[in-house]
Amino acid sequence: MQPKDIVAQFIADIRAQRLDEARTLLVAEGFEYVGPNMRFLSPDDMLTYQFGMVAIQKDLVLRQLSADGEHVFAILDYQTHFEPIGDVRLAVWFRVRDNKIQTVEAFYNAAVVENMLGGNLPSAT
Numbered sequence: 001m002q003p004k005d006i007v008a009q010f011i012a013d014i015r016a017q018r019l020d021e022a023r024t025l026l027v028a029e030g031f032e033y034v035g036p037n038m039r040f041l042s043p044d045d046m047l048t049y050q051f052g053m054v055a056i057q058k059d060l061v062l063r064q065l066s067a068d069g070e071h072v073f074a075i076l077d078y079q080t081h082f083e084p085i086g087d088v089r090l091a092v093w094f095r096v097r098d099n100k101i102q103t104v105e106a107f108y109n110a111a112v113v114e115n116m117l118g119g120n121l122p123s124a125t
Contacts, residue, residue, distance in 0.1 A: 003096035004067035010101060011074060015060040019047050027100040036110035046104070056082040070096050
């Protein structure tokens with residue numbers, strides 16, 4: 001599969017809350033997730049956090065997906081059932097190597113998430 005197809009499948013799995021399937025698309029060693037208010041060095045830690053957000057996830061709308069070699073860029077609307085948040089617009093940069101997602105860097109309004117979590121943000125382990 002091409003990097004763009006791998007990321008599209010990952011996003012579809014997250015949208016459908018198929019976290020075990022999403023996990024198969026991530027590298028086991030050398031993974032890194034960086035967001036504006038948290039960092040994970042383990043794909044399992046990132047997915048555990050994502051699983052915790054499933055309760056408020058209404059939908060994950062893919063607005064744009066572009067690729068430049070191993071770099072894939074996605075624009076998403078994370079729609080929630082949590083009224084104080086509403087929708088969160090995300091820009092996400094993925095790097096795919098050897099048919100697995102190695103790095104994920106997310107850009108969004110961190111203040112919204114911090115307020116929702118009451119300042120209790122996870123950190124890299």
